[in-house]
Amino acid sequence: MSFEADIGEMVGDEREQVIALWSRCGLTRPWNDPEADMALAEASENATVLVARADGRIVGAAMTGHDGHRGALYYLGVDPDCRRGGIGKALVRAAEVWCKTRGAPKLNLLVRNENQAVLAFYAALGYLPTNSISLYRTLDPERAESERAEKVAWMAAHG
Numbered sequence: 609m610s611f612e613a614d615i616g617e618m619v620g621d622e623r624e625q626v627i628a629l630w631s632r633c634g635l636t637r638p639w640n641d642p643e644a645d646m647a648l649a650e651a652s653e654n655a656t657v658l659v660a661r662a663d664g665r666i667v668g669a670a671m672t673g674h675d676g677h678r679g680a681l682y683y684l685g686v687d688p689d690c691r692r693g694g695i696g697k698a699l700v701r702a703a704e705v706w707c708k709t710r711g712a713p714k715l716n717l718l719v720r721n722e723n724q725a726v727l728a729f730y731a732a733l734g735y736l737p738t739n740s741i742s743l744y745r746t747l748d749p750e751r752a753e754s755e756r757a758e759k760v761a762w763m764a765a766h767g
């Protein structure tokens with residue numbers, strides 16, 4: 609089955625629906641604030657939130673942007689009731705166009721270890737594993753401390 613959805617950049621009054629969708633899709637974690645992430649993307653000319661709209665509601669969303677070197681894709685999610693209809697693919701392709709138009713030659717994304725099932729989706733779209741290990745450092749020491757504790761609690765609850 610294929611779903612008809614219009615893809616475009618998020619407008620202000622869609623913020624809450626998008627955050628609710630990301631939560632429904634299991635994309636949020638206690639140590640990442642989706643509202644703050646969204647606000648940062650909205651404040652930057654180099655980032656955006658793309659949404660898929662159908663029947664007057666948001667059925668999919670993704671955050672994309674580029675850092676002057678590579679494009680990146682975050683928070684890709686499609687409403688569980690609307691999956692396997694091409695919306696996820698359409699959002700990824702729209703993010704690719706958004707980044708390529710701004711000069712980014714590649715699009716990078718992260719898949720959480722606990723979300724290996726999604727690798728088949730990305731493989732179908734032509735995404736390859738990198739030969740790299742992704743590292744990070746939380747730059748605010750207070751936030752780093754609370755994040756550590758939240759991750760331990762989340763892992764204990766979710767295995």
Ligand SMILES: CC(C)(COP(=O)(O)OP(=O)(O)OC[C@H]1O[C@@H](n2cnc3c(N)ncnc32)[C@H](O)[C@@H]1OP(=O)(O)O)[C@@H](O)C(=O)NCCC(=O)NCCS
Pocket residue numbers: 633634635683684685686687690691692693694695696697698717718719720723725726728729730732733
């Ligand atoms: C991943 C996700 C966005 C895919 O959205 P979708 O709208 O269902 O995907 P599409 O219908 O565009 O799929 C395109 C193709 O990808 C492949 N694909 C999609 N979901 C798949 C799955 N669960 N298993 C295997 N292949 C899959 C298929 O080849 C599919 O084409 P087909 O339906 O004709 O077989 C959606 O499942 C989702 O929101 N998952 C939860 C959030 C998530 O994990 N996001 C990614 C974070 S890195």
